[in-house]
Amino acid sequence: MAARAGNDVLRVLAWPGYAEPEVVAEFERRHGCRVEVSEIDSDATLWQRVRERNGADFDVFAVNTAELQRYLRANLALPLNPTMLPLLSRQEDRFRDLSALPGIARNGQRWAVPFAWAEMGLIHDRRRCPEPPDSIHALWDPRWRGQVLAYNGGTHNFSLAAQALGWPDPFQIADSQWLPAVNKLIALRRNVSGFYTQPEEAVRLFRQRQAAIMFANYGTQQLHLLRAAGVDAGYVIPREGALAWLDCWVMARGARNTALAHAWINHLLDQPASDLLRQRQGLNNTTTTTGGGVSPQGGGRLIWLAPVESEDRRSRLWSRIFSGDNATKVLGT
């Protein structure tokens, strides 16, 4: 091993907090190589950097399941060899059942390894709303009119509306379904006190408007912030299930040393990396059972984000709904 020292370089493209210095140092020590970590902070940047030279600039990168599909379609990834990833056995069952995870298996091969995730549950003020809301319908409940906070974003809100309407695939809205979806979101608009964009903004609004229920786009991160701000907040995964994003490690098409890339992914499934992810980023890992102080009520499942039929359309329509237009105007040209 020592003989290889300095010869190999592993190029990692990841989100902040994924490749922590001690994790990198340990990997370099064990494999006698050097690791170059590049960080990105948006899906757009990630797509641009991987696609720039057809995936030749990196060996491994981290991408969420909704985004993964276009990388596979563009042939920017290499299939993984599970026998070189012995620590897959550490993962929870739900992350080992490839059929339950969108787009990880394709053509009979495995293309990604789940690593970090967060779900979008419901937060409630336990004093104003002592009964945990077990359904997303609580957001539309007239009892809480003017005491609801929702997220200002088209893609997730349409998925939320689809869930509320009981549609099986919240990520695919058919042409005939747009009107009811828009009406559902206008009804949401009329029930909320306001929409937020940032976690901090949500905390401020929550206290200012004396909110009772909030759609937690940032999941448990918001729960921690609210509790830190003195709100007696609870967290629920509704029975319809919570939308959740799931970041996976993928081997880039231009990987120079596939064995080292496999070793990296395997290394990140180990205890230290998984623990740091939860401790420092407040994100869930795939190897230990959820918890760490927050035990969501309600037994809802997680609905991993998948590509939607049209992000553009969702955003366009949402911006009109948000601005206060009626359904006719929203769906007009």
Next chain:
Amino acid sequence: MRLRISFKLAILLALVGALAAGLTGFYAYEASRKLQLNSARTELLTSTQMLARRITLMQGEITRNLQMLTRHPVALATLQQGHPSDADQVATLFDGVMTANPAYLQVRLISADGHGMERVRLDRIGSLAVRLLGDDLQEKGHFPYVADALRLPLGGTWLSRISINHETGTYAGLEQPLLQLAMPVMDAQGAARGVVVINVDLNGLFGLLAADLPGSYQLYLANGAGDVLIHPDATQTFGFDRGRRVLLQSEFPETVSLFTGQAAPVLIDRSEALPGRPPQVAAFIPQSIESPDNDNRLVIGLAQPLSFVMARSDEVGSAIVRIVLGLCALSAALAVLVSRAVSRPINAVTEAARRFEAGEAAGELPVGRQDEIGSLARSFQKMQTRIAQQLLDLKDKQDQLEHLSHHDTLTDLPNRRLFSDRLAQALAYARRNGEEVTVLFLDLDDFKRINDEFGHEAGDLLLQGLARRLQAQMREVDTVARLGGDEFVVLLGTPAHPVHAGQIAEKLMALIGEPVESPMGQLQVGVSVGISQYPRDGETADQIMANADRAMYAAKKVAGSSYRFAADTPPRSAAD
């Protein structure tokens, strides 16, 4: 040598002058830079404070407009009864306000019911305020300017977070930086029935506020958290709107204190360029506003590129450079004059020494000066006079020695040496011109007797008396010499016939025969004269002299004074 001293002196003086001028210029420039920087900072700070006061005034003005609109009875009537004519009246009111305030993009009356339905809405399209109706009116209940403003007491103003406007259906200011102000409309029971909202174009507003500031000033605005709202580089503004916050305190770490509650202005002086940032001076001050959405604070800043500030001091600098160059030229000219003034008298002394050395008249010396050079000249003149006197004395001594070496000390007559010279010259002259030379040899008779009878002193007196007499009586061209003892010789300066020579011999005998008066009484001697002539009696001086001597001896054999020609005297050997 002369050139070098004055040259060196001139160079030295010019250098000293240039150095003094240069140093003065440098420090003057430094001082002017500091002054410029200070005055630029003061100006910036003053302008920033003025801007902050204007913001307060502007906010007060918008608040007064809101009060006027919310308290107008027709606003409440529109919300309560909804008569179209009331709404029209409100629209007219709004139109007037928007016309008077070009930075107002939108003025609306929004009802508390109907999910915050807009009742009257005027948007600015171009320079016109246009009223929107029907489906264009939107529900705004979920916006903070409705939700929060409805909770305010009578006359309370709600101020929005300054952000980018994403509300579609807005005809003016979409995707533009926006500031919204809202005030509730109360009914008689004190219940909020709606709100009046004014949208203000942030850039237009600050453009107006900063319109009279110098063009080189760059305007900065940040909210209470530090998010940059106005920046010379538009890409740095409203970073939070694109999911990437850009904070003022990242670019200007010195401003951190402003966001933690400090009220004192922050002055920034970046003399060194940072990567990607030009050197600049800047002033930032906090401005409290009642707006939790903006963290109750705005930070206003003005900056100016250092190059601009320094442009003025560069002008001063170039003026200083011109002055310094002028002073250098002046000091060079002065140095030449001074070095000349100093070297000229030195040169005069040197010239005088040179002339003195060459034996010429010393020329004028600057002896009148009352300085070192004057005293040098005076010393030199004294020395010159003394040397001249000593030379003169030396010359006298030389002349005396010369005289002594050619004259007899007792009688002062030419001695044998001088006589031989003259005889040789005369012979040479005669030989060339075929002339004759006559020599008369005189030997006193009985001189020994005088010495014996009257003493040597008397003898000397006699010799002196006779010498004077001979000298006085003979022609100047003739040479009378004393050969020693009582022997005299006379060389005639002109050719003489033997007869004439005999006459001269007789005259000589008479002269000598005359007694000489002395304290010892009359002294008298006789004389024997021998005459020889060239070429008859010999070719050489020795021959002539020997023959004259022989002739004299022949004459001596005769008693009493007599003379004899050598030619008439048989050779000595034959005679004796």
